[in-house]
Every structure is written in structure tokens, then in C-alpha cells.
Amino acid sequence: xxxxxxxxxxxxxxxxxxxxxxxxxxxxxxxxxxxxxxxxxxxxxxxxxxxxxxxxxxxxxxxxxxxxxxxxxxxxxxxxxxxxxxxxxxxxxxxxxxxxxxxxxxxxxxxxxxxxxxxxxxxxxxxxxxxxxxxxxxxxxxxxxxxxxxxxxxxxxxxxxxxxxxxxxxxxxxxxxxxxxxxxxxxxxxxxxxxxxxxxxxxxxxxxxxxxxxxxxxxxxxxxxxxxxxxxxxx
Amino acid sequence: xxxxxxxxxxxxxxxxxxxxxxxxxxxxxxxxxxxxxxxxxxxxxxxxxxxxxxxxxxxxxxxxxxxxxxxxxxxxxxxxxxxxxxxxxxxxxxxxxxxxxxxxxxxxxxxxxxxxxxxxxxxxxxxxxxxxxxxxxx
Numbered sequence: 001x002x003x004x005x006x007x008x009x010x011x012x013x014x015x016x017x018x019x020x021x022x023x024x025x026x027x028x029x030x031x032x033x034x035x036x037x038x039x040x041x042x043x044x045x046x047x048x049x050x051x052x053x054x055x056x057x058x059x060x061x062x063x064x065x066x067x068x069x070x071x072x073x074x075x076x077x078x079x080x081x082x083x084x085x086x087x088x089x090x091x092x093x094x095x096x097x098x099x100x101x102x103x104x105x106x107x108x109x110x111x112x113x114x115x116x117x118x119x120x121x122x123x124x125x126x127x128x129x130x131x132x133x134x135x136x137x138x139x140x141x142x143x144x145x146x147x148x149x150x151x152x153x154x155x156x157x158x159x160x161x162x163x164x165x166x167x168x169x170x171x172x173x174x175x176x177x178x179x180x181x182x183x184x185x186x187x188x189x190x191x192x193x194x195x196x197x198x199x200x201x202x203x204x205x206x207x208x209x210x211x212x213x214x215x216x217x218x219x220x221x222x223x224x225x226x227x228x229x230x231x232x233x234x235x
Numbered sequence: 236x237x238x239x240x241x242x243x244x245x246x247x248x249x250x251x252x253x254x255x256x257x258x259x260x261x262x263x264x265x266x267x268x269x270x271x272x273x274x275x276x277x278x279x280x281x282x283x284x285x286x287x288x289x290x291x292x293x294x295x296x297x298x299x300x301x302x303x304x305x306x307x308x309x310x311x312x313x314x315x316x317x318x319x320x321x322x323x324x325x326x327x328x329x330x331x332x333x334x335x336x337x338x339x340x341x342x343x344x345x346x347x348x349x350x351x352x353x354x355x356x357x358x359x360x361x362x363x364x365x366x367x368x369x370x371x372x373x
Contacts, residue, residue: 009328044325047286052329054290054368 001030001121002094003128004114006041012090013052015111019088020059022049024113025079025101026066027093034128036114037092039066045092045113070097076104083108118150136207136214142195144186149203152179157200240360242269242353243288243296247277249307251299253343261346265353277301277338278311285322285336294366295335295356299349302340312340331367334359 006012016022024046032038046064053060065082068075070093083089088109091098095116102110118130133150139157140147149155153171160180163170167181187193205211223231246252252273258265274280277300288296298319300312316338323333337356341348 009325044282044286047283047290048325048329051286051290051331051368055330 001033001119002096002116003034003118003120003130004031004036004094004116005034006036006045006092007113007115009045009048012045012111012113013049016049016060016088016090019109021061021086022063022088022090023083023086024049024062024064024090025070025092026064027068027070027097028066029069029071029093031093031097031114032066033122035126037094042066042092045090049090067093067097070094071100073100073104076100134208135203135205137204139200142198142200143183144190144192144195146179146183146186148179148183151182155203156180157203159196240266240268240294240357240365241292242266242356242360243293244269244271244299244353244356245277245280245284245296246271246273246299247301247307247311248273248275250301250305250341250343251277251339251349254299254341254345254349257344257346258349263346263350265350266357268357269353276306276308276311277315278306278308278313280315280318282318282322282325285319286325289326289331289335289366289368292366292369294360294369295337297337297339297352297356299339299341299352302342305342332363334363335366 024042026032026037026039026042028038032041035041042064046062049060049062052058053062063082063086065079067079070076070091083105086108088111089101089105090111090113091101092113093101094114095112098110098112119132119134120128120130123129130150132147133155135149139149148157152160153169153176154161160178161170164178164181165173167178168174169176169178184193184196187195207214244251244255246255252271255271277298280298285296285298298315300315301307303312303316306312319336319338322336326336327333339348339352341352
């Protein structure tokens, strides 16, 4: 899932200055799970903005809605009636959702309410950790299921650096375990320690962001003109 | 008091409300400006409820739950405490002031404590003034 956290309230308020009719739009997917942009957070943010408006005579009209997924056009189009007449949308989805929202409603300013961070998973309730960097060329089969790109602070591919001690990363020993220490223990547990002797060549970063914004095409899934017509305009 | 104030108290049924009830039975005097909202458990209080109370004109809000470790619903009071802390941060950022909201823990027989709670909130409002949301009219 995508991990994000709420922007500071002061920053959100500053970004909304000059607008009057505001829609707070949440997302029921990843950001709801990381307690940043789900229905509950949308309600709290909306009420906070109303309080701020009442205090400072801003005359803000704040509405709220939570979309099933803000990253898909079909779901975003469904709130058309609610969006009409607004002059700003505070998107409580990740950066992807905010952009799709702006794409579908090009005449209304979309303001981000979250800082999108990484791709990760909940470690325990209230704590999330990055697991994947989306590099585009997975090597988890060689590392016992622990990603060295995302979970090693230096993204090393052939073992730990000289600074890691006691299984902890030297960059932040308190909070970050050494990824390669974990990889070693994982491979040992799996009986695949010989994989650590395999030298992984320098990484091809073209499949990562160094190749520019990425695009994936699945030819057989693309609709023909006839199929589009039959599906009534569904994209 | 020269000016009427509005203080909202969210009280759990078993301890907060019971101690208020006992305070009444013992004829303990406290400010009539308190509006008590009775709930099954203080854990039911949501951030939204507290914010809404301020929007509707409250000068201060308190939550009275069971003593820690003695909640009738095990840990509802711990949940309430966390939400109150979060609400304090929001109110500080908005500019209303986090000191206007507070969490207290009482037992059902602590009538004196309930009176203390109300007196504390009253004196806070007297010290920091009415809610900034209230407009002064000539």
C-alpha cells in the first residue's frame, strides 16, 4: 500500500487561502489504512477548517466526501454533482489521487492534504514501514524476500556496508535494522545461503525513475473502439 | 460570575456521571454553566464531537472517564485520553488553544473530584477568556 501522512494543519490552511467553497475529498483505500485520509480523518479536517473559518471570518463553506479510490477515473467521476460549484478541492488521497482528481476536474484547484511517502506495510497499529522502492526489476528471489533497495539505507546489492553493527543500520540504529543482516538470516532459514555468494551486477536504473515517468502497456487489455462503444464510454 | 460561559462535559455513565450525580446528592455547589453529556463510555467521545462542541459555542470541553485501569469497558478511558490529546493539538494549531479541552479520571464516589474538575475548567475560562469564536457585540 501507499504510505502517506497528513500535512500540518497550518500548511493546509495556508494552501487554501483565497478560496471559499471547499470540498474535502478522502480516499477509502491505502490512505484510510494508514489513518491519513479516510472518512474519519476527512471529518476531522473538515470540522477543523470550519472552526478556523468561523474564528477568522473566512466564510469558508466546507463539504466532505470520501471516494472509494481517488486513483481511478470512474470513482472520481462519480462525485461530479458534489464537486460542481466548488472552487477548491482538498484531496486527502495520495499524490496519485490528487492528480487524477485534478485531471477529471481541470477547472477546480486541487490542493494536496497529504504528504505521500512510500510503498510499505503496517508494522503494528500506528507504525508503517517502507518495503518496496518500485525499482522495476525485482530481486526478492535472491534475497530471501527482503528488498535491499528499499530496506538498505544505501541500497547495497552485495552484502552490508562496513558500518552496520549488531544487526542495526548505521544510519539509524534505533529504528532501522540492517537489511543485509535480515537477508542473511532469511536465506539461512530458507536453506539458500549459497545465493549470497552470487554477485549481483550493478543495477539497471532505467526501469526505475531514472528512465523518466514510467508507462506499462498490456496490449491484450486495451479496449478496441468497438469494445469502448459497447461499454458505454468506460475507460 | 458576570458573564455566562458554556462548558461541555462528556461524562461516562459509570464514573463521570455517577460522581456528578453524587455531587448533586451531597448538595455540592458548582457552576450551572456546565452542560453534561452522558455517554456509556468516555471512549465514545470522538475528536469530531469535541470540535463540534466548540463550533456550537463551547468555551471549554472536558471529558470525565473512569480511573485508569478501572474502566468499566476496560480501556475506553485510554482511548478517550489519546483523542483528547490529539484534539488539543488541533485546537492549538487552529488558534483556539489546547488548554480549553481536558481529560479527567474519576471514580463514581469521588463527588469532590467532580466539583474540582468543574471549578478548574471554570477558572481556566475566566483566566484565558471566552472562546475566540464568540464575537463581541456592542
